[in-house]
Amino acid sequence: MVESGSTLLVGGFILLFVALAIAIFSANGWERFAHAYLLNASFYLTVSLGGLFFVLGTHLFRASWCASLRRIPETLAANLGLVAVLFIPVLVMVWSGTGILYPWAQPYEKMTGYHGDGHALVDQVDPYAVTLRDEDIVMTAEDEAAEGHDGDRHDADAHGADAHHDDGHHGAAGDPQMMGAGREMVAYMVKAKAWWLNSWFFTLRVVLYFVLWIGMAWWYFGLGQRQDASGEADLSRVREVYAPPLVLLYAFTLLFGTVDLIMSLDPAFYSTMLPVIVFAGGFLSALCLTVLVAMYLQSRGYMQSAVNIEHYHDLGKLMFAFVFFWGYISFSQFMLLWYASIPETVYWLENRGLSIAERFVNEPTGWWWVSATLLFGHLLIPFVYLVTRKTKRNLAWLAAAAVWLLLMHWVDLYWxxxxxxxxxRLPGFTVELILLVSLGCFYVYGLLRVAAGRHVMAVHDPRMPECLALKQI
Structure with a gap:
């Protein structure tokens, strides 16, 4: 265990330094490194949060079928302490004041820029380009004069042109952090949301999220280990009683955590569906990792009689259900943004290749292929693959589906x-994959530390007899 942990740590740091070296010697390399780091830290965070929901949800419904498996997602959830350490560099980037990751995490004057007349760019927001109240816009004499010569653009915007993009596709091309809603809209939104999007309040919220997540995870993990040692059956009832309020707490913290860590990368964008998509992908990934870990442990001689084909079948059914749920929510987000076609939100899809112009008119950026990969690789192909009973009861086939869906969740976060x-343009995958393996080494090291010296399955869970008698209809 010690030797394996040391090897993982050394390998993780070596790969981390490789990614840093690539960033140093690449154009805009630091910015790409920052986004790639957040991508992979978020990947492992969502997997652990998926494990936490498995623990809370199965106690909420008093599920007995998974009693022999529950230690695996409990361990994934208990690893949130290591994940919290992985997010320290994200907070450092926020406090650096460079805005390298979040555009709001830099001096306002630096983000907006100033013109020779001394007026900030945000004071020149076009009232026809964004939906604002008249009293929110202060027009200068120069602005009014310029507006008189800008009628053609206003007319075009009124007929559906995307006013967020100066060049018809990406606003302020090449300007860091201004590729989303356009420089003017980002500046306005940062000013409007400054009470929420600031370094102090952001840090306080992120710390609070992790404290609550780690507290819930270790409370359930600790009660499970205590039950293994003492055999107190009442500890299961205690966990079930507290599951309903903790599920609500989990939902709210996941919602705001997604908004802060992912959605605020573009302060002008908003979507009520995005946190649900992140939840669905994270829980699906936790199911996949539970399948793979259970198979690995059985190959090493553990849990031989406690986990059988019936349990894998149930895990496969949950995987199938959440493949469909992820697709349903993802399509709902796409359909609502596309149908409304509001400039303040629809550009988010365009920047990810989901537009006719991106596919057939504008110079291709490569994002269309990532979107198509998610459609087929995360929804249609897994849906057809997992729909049959035979696939869910064939361990090799189920393991292949688990590995594939873990990869698709990573691609989803990449997107x-x-x-x-x-x-x-699509930045590529070199730095991103290096950091995936690097942080993966740290993540597995944390799992080994949590599991060291502890039971890999429940010993005195009162629902174990019912679990072992599980039989599919």
Whole structure:
């Protein structure tokens, strides 16, 4: 265990330094490194949060079928302490004042820029380009004069042109952090949301999220280990009683955590669906990792009689259900943004290749292929693959589906986060994959530390007899 942990730590740091070296010697390399780091830290965070929901949800419904498996997602959730350490560099980036990751995390004057007349760019927001109240816009004499010569653009905007993009596709091309809603809208939104999006309040919220997540995870993990040692059956009832309020707490913290860590990369964008998509992908990934870890432990001689094909079948059914749920919510977000076609939100899809112009008119950026990969790789192909009973009861086939869906969840987060990198083109995958393996080494090290010296399955869970008698209809 000690030797394996040391090897993982050394490998993780070596790969981290490799990614840093690439950033140093690349154009805009630091910005890409920052986004790639957030991508991979978020990937492991969502997996652990998915494990936490598995623990809370199964106690909420008093599920007995998973009693022999529950230690695995409990361990994933208990690893949130290590994940919290992985997010320290994200907070450092926020406090650096460079705005390298979040555009609001820099001096306001630096983000907006100033013109020779001394007026900030935000004071020149076009009232026809964004939906604002008249009293929110202060027009200067120069603005009014300029507006008189700008009628053609206003007419075009009134007929549906995307006013967020100066060049028709990406606003302020090449300007870091301004590729989303356009420089003017980002500046206005940062000013309007300054009470929420500031370094102090952001840090306080992120710390609070992790304190609550780690507290819930270790409370359930600790009660489970205590039950293994003492055999107190009442400890299961205690966990079930507290599950309903903790599920609500989990939902709210996941909602605001997604808004802060992912959605605020573009302060002008908003979507009520995005946190649900992140939840669905994270829980699906936790199910996949539970399948793979259970198979690995059985190959090492553990849990031989406690986990059988019936349990894997149930895990496969949950995987199938959340493949469909992820697709349903993702399509709902796309449909609502596309149908409303509001400039303040629809550009988010355009920046990810989901527009006719991106596919057939404008110079291709590569994001269309990532979107198509998610459609087929995260929804249609897994849906058809997992729909049959035979696939869910064949361990090799189920393991292949688990590995594939873990990869698709990573691609999904890549699709959410990396377009906020300043270049409109697909940045590639080199740095991102290096950091995936690097942080993965740290993550596995944390799992080994949590599991060391502890039972890999429940010993005195009162629902274990019912679990072992599980039989599919």
């Amino acid at each position: 959410m986060i990396m377009p906020e990198y300043s270049t409109p």
